[in-house]
Amino acid sequence: MAPSAGDGMIRVEVAYARPERQVILPLVVPEGTTVETALRQSEIELQFPEIDLDNAKVGIFGKITRRDTVLRPRDRIEIYRPLIADPKEVRRQRAGKGRKKKPGKGDADTTGAASKDAPVADDTKD
Numbered sequence: 601m602a603p604s605a606g607d608g609m610i611r612v613e614v615a616y617a618r619p620e621r622q623v624i625l626p627l628v629v630p631e632g633t634t635v636e637t638a639l640r641q642s643e644i645e646l647q648f649p650e651i652d653l654d655n656a657k658v659g660i661f662g663k664i665t666r667r668d669t670v671l672r673p674r675d676r677i678e679i680y681r682p683l684i685a686d687p688k689e690v691r692r693q694r695a696g697k698g699r700k701k702k703p704g705k706g707d708a709d710t711t712g713a714a715s716k717d718a719p720v721a722d723d724t725k726d
Contacts, residue, residue: 614642636667
């Protein structure tokens with residue numbers, strides 16, 4: 601019979617996702633269990649052999665956490681995949697392509713010409 605929550609046991613989850621497949625494994629672990637212990641107990645690497653549990657970043661509910669963090673009831677441990685591309689570098693490359701920005705709302709007129717819709721200052725009042 602599988603242990604149930606209570607009697608010094610807590611329920612937690614271990615989650616991992618690829619674009620085509622996501623898995624959330626429910627676990628019942630003793631109170632005081634760490635993230636590291638729960639990851640090993642889940643055996644999630646059997647379903648996803650590409651996971652490098654020794655080096656993968658992990659978090660609880662979207663917040664990076666240390667592996668020695670003690671779990672609380674209903675915590676969801678998430679295993680994060682490495683980024684394929686550095687987001688800063690992708691933005692830099694996109695900007696480097698020299699895409700010309702289309703004029704639109706909020707664009708300043710740097711030619712000095714007044715827009716037909718722009719208000720005209722009345723300098724005749726003192």
